[in-house]
Amino acid sequence: MPQLERDEDVYVLDLGDSENRFTTEWLAAVNALLSEVEAADGPKALVTTAHGKIWSNGLDLDWLLANPDQANAYLGGVQALLARVLTLPFATVAAVQGHAFAGGAMLTLAHDHQVMRADRGYWCLPEADLRLPFSVGMTRLIVARLPVRTASAAMVTGRRYGGAEALTAGIVDAVAAAGVADPADARRAVLAAALDLARPLAGKASPALGTIKSRLYADAVAALLAENVAALADLPTG
Numbered sequence: 001m002p003q004l005e006r007d008e009d010v011y012v013l014d015l016g017d018s019e020n021r022f023t024t025e026w027l028a029a030v031n032a033l034l035s036e037v038e039a040a041d042g043p044k045a046l047v048t049t050a051h052g053k054i055w056s057n058g059l060d061l062d063w064l065l066a067n068p069d070q071a072n073a074y075l076g077g078v079q080a081l082l083a084r085v086l087t088l089p090f091a092t093v094a095a096v097q098g099h100a101f102a103g104g105a106m107l108t109l110a111h112d113h114q115v116m117r118a119d120r121g122y123w124c125l126p127e128a129d130l131r132l133p134f135s136v137g138m139t140r141l142i143v144a145r146l147p148v149r150t151a152s153a154a155m156v157t158g159r160r161y162g163g164a165e166a167l168t169a170g171i172v173d174a175v176a177a178a179g180v181a182d183p184a185d186a187r188r189a190v191l192a193a194a195l196d197l198a199r200p201l202a203g204k205a206s207p208a209l210g211t212i213k214s215r216l217y218a219d220a221v222a223a224l225l226a227e228n229v230a231a232l233a234d235l236p237t238g
Helices: 024-039 061-066 068-086 103-110 136-145 148-157 163-169 183-204 207-216 218-226
Strands: 003-007 010-014 045-049 054-056 091-096 099-101 113-117 174-176
Touching (some): 010 024, 010 183, 024 068, 045 183, 061 068, 068 103, 068 136, 091 103, 091 183, 099 103, 103 136, 113 163, 113 183, 136 148, 148 163, 163 174, 174 183, 207 218
Parallel strands (some): 010 045, 045 091, 054 099, 091 113
């Protein structure tokens, strides 16, 4: 389950060491930890990391298909988390040490900055292959955070971007751990790069920064918070 640590003025949110899918328990844990960071006084920034080969694989599709009567509430909770991270009143950096797929890829975009492992792991929006349309809110989030041609290619083709390709495409701000074979060492290198990016920004934390982000991404936030409904017919069946 997600855990929170602190490195001086930077809080480190560890998403976990599995697929880190957005289960209902996982969502509740992440929201509780974000509330802890928001309540803290003084300079602060947030780095979100994970362990293993996967940063996050996004929606818990198996649970969603098994519980269609709870789909609206579940998807509303996912989109609320994306909107929340997008507008946190402090700087946020995603330290992407492994794969970030679908909702996990969108969660990276909800952060202000992204650092990805240079030569292992993929960032991907596979919804076209899953026959699963993006919600309006998710679409607006992606378009707000990516160059238009990159957003189009990523959404329409389901292309998998390695770290170097993601940097060129404008998906991430930086890459790290090139040529580092050991996964633990690579994770530490990615995390260190993300911490170096976050530390100088900790002094900018304030309600004003949250307002700036809310206005900057007003269309995406409004759509994410308003659209809580996905028809069962829109979900993949296998």
